[in-house]
Amino acid sequence: MKQHYQVVIIGGGTGGIMTAAQLLNHDSSMKIAVIEPAESHFYQPAWTLVGAGAYEMQKTERKMSSVMPSGVTWIKDYATTFEPENNAVNTRENGSVSYDYLIVSPGLQMDLDGIEGLREALQTESVCSNYIDPEKTYRVLQNFKGGNALFTQPATPIKCGGAPQKIMYLAEEYFKKSGVRDQTEVIFATPGSVIFGVQPFKQTLEEVIRRKRVHLKTFYSPYKIDPVKKEVYFKYTKQDEGGCVINEDENVIREHIEGEMTFVVPYDMLHLAPPQSAPDFVKQSPFAHQEGPSKGWMDVDKFTLQHSHYKNVFGLGDVCALPTAKTGAAIRKQAPVVVDNILEMMKDNKLSDSVYEGYSSCPLVTGYGKMVLAEFKYDNVRDSDPLLSKFMDTSKEKWALWVLKKHGLPYLYWNRMMKGRM
Structure with a gap:
C-alpha cells in the first residue's frame, strides 16, 4: 500500500522531532510522517559529563515514543533510497512513502574503519x-x-x-x-x-x-x-x-x-572522536555532494537549507554540508528556517524571508564546575546571546555556565526544544 504525507521527515533525532513539533504547532491537521528505526532518543550533549562521572547515562535516554509529537505518524523503519523525481522515499520494511515536502535529518554515522x-x-x-x-x-x-x-x-x-x-x-x-x-x-x-x-x-x-x-x-x-x-x-x-x-x-x-x-x-x-560521515543512504543519493571537500554530505543552500536542485527537499542538522559546527544548538536555529520555508511554499510556492546565519554553540566544559560558552556563526564570527551576555562574559570560565550545562540545557531540551517551543 502506497503511503502519502504532506511532509516526510527522515530521522527522529533533535532535528526531526523539533521540526515535526514546530510544524504541528502551526497546523495540527498537517499530515506528517517521521521515518526512524530507533527505540530510544538520546540527549548526547550530556555524554561528555557521563564520560567524566558527572552525569548518569540513563538520564540521557528516553523512549522514542515519548518524544514523538502527538499527531505524527511514526514509521519505525530504515530509509534506504530516495526517488526525488517521484517524490518518494523507499524503506526497508514498509515500501515506498511519498511526500509533498521532504526533510532529511538523519544525523551522521561513526566510520570506525x-x-x-x-x-x-x-x-x-x-x-x-x-x-x-x-x-x-x-x-x-x-x-x-x-x-x-x-x-x-x-x-x-x-x-x-x-x-x-x-x-x-x-x-x-x-x-x-x-x-x-x-x-x-x-x-x-x-x-x-x-x-x-x-x-x-x-x-x-x-x-x-x-x-x-x-x-x-x-x-x-x-x-x-x-x-x-x-x-x-x-x-x-x-x-x-x-x-x-x-x-x-x-x-x-x-x-x-x-x-x-x-x-x-x-x-x-587514548580517547578519540572516530571519523564521521553522512549515513550511507544519503552519501549514495542524489541529495549528496558528488565531488569536492563536501562529497557525501547533503547539498543544501547554507542560508535557506533548501536542496540546491530539488526545491521541495530540505536538509537539517549534522547531515548537511554547512560551514559551521554540527551541534544541537545549530539545529535549534535551523529548524524554524526550514519550518517557515515549508509553510510559505505550501501557501505561496515561494521561500520565506527566514535565513540561517550559521549560528552554533559549543559549551566548552574546562573542568568540574567550570565552563565557557562559545557561540558563533558563519565565518567564525562571535554571536553570543545578548541576554546572557548582560549578566556574564561567556568567554570566561564560569560556575554558572557549568550549572546551565548540567541542569539548564537538559531541561530546556526535553521540555522546550522537543516540544517545538524554542
Whole structure:
C-alpha cells in the first residue's frame, strides 16, 4: 500500500522531532510522517559529563515514543533510497512513502574503519570514545595509573567539534583527584591549526591549556592505531614544512618520527572522536555532494537549507554540508528556517524571508564546575546571546555556565526544544 504525507521527515533525532513539533504547532491537521528505526532518543550533549562521572547515562535516554509529537505518524523503519523525481522515499520494511515536502535529518554515522586499527583498539580497555560509549570512558579514567593520556580527533567533520577537548579538560582534573596527575602527560593532538577558531574563546582556551600543562599538538591527523604497541600514527599536515622535527630535550611523551611526515605517539590511555560521515543512504543519493571537500554530505543552500536542485527537499542538522559546527544548538536555529520555508511554499510556492546565519554553540566544559560558552556563526564570527551576555562574559570560565550545562540545557531540551517551543 502506497503511503502519502504532506511532509516526510527522515530521522527522529533533535532535528526531526523539533521540526515535526514546530510544524504541528502551526497546523495540527498537517499530515506528517517521521521515518526512524530507533527505540530510544538520546540527549548526547550530556555524554561528555557521563564520560567524566558527572552525569548518569540513563538520564540521557528516553523512549522514542515519548518524544514523538502527538499527531505524527511514526514509521519505525530504515530509509534506504530516495526517488526525488517521484517524490518518494523507499524503506526497508514498509515500501515506498511519498511526500509533498521532504526533510532529511538523519544525523551522521561513526566510520570506525576510517582510521586503521580503530575498531580493534576500541575493544581494548585503554581506548575509549564518548561518541560511542561514555560509560567506558569513565571506567578508563578510573583505571588509569599514569603515563601518556592522549586525546585526539580526525580530519573529518565531527559532531560537537569541542567534545574531544572537553573530556580532556575533565580528565586532567580527574587525574588530580585520583592522585596520578604527577605521573601523567596529557596530550591533545588535533588536525587543526589552533585549539579553537573563534576569538575570544580561543584566547581563554589557550590559557586553560597552559594552566593544565597540556601538550598541544597541531596539524596532527591520526590515520592508524596499533593497539598492541599502543601507538597512534599521525600525518603532519602543515604545508611548506621541511618535515617533522622533535625537540629531544622536551620529548617526555616519547614520540618518534617515521619517514618525513609521520609522528608516532605512544599512549597509556587514548580517547578519540572516530571519523564521521553522512549515513550511507544519503552519501549514495542524489541529495549528496558528488565531488569536492563536501562529497557525501547533503547539498543544501547554507542560508535557506533548501536542496540546491530539488526545491521541495530540505536538509537539517549534522547531515548537511554547512560551514559551521554540527551541534544541537545549530539545529535549534535551523529548524524554524526550514519550518517557515515549508509553510510559505505550501501557501505561496515561494521561500520565506527566514535565513540561517550559521549560528552554533559549543559549551566548552574546562573542568568540574567550570565552563565557557562559545557561540558563533558563519565565518567564525562571535554571536553570543545578548541576554546572557548582560549578566556574564561567556568567554570566561564560569560556575554558572557549568550549572546551565548540567541542569539548564537538559531541561530546556526535553521540555522546550522537543516540544517545538524554542
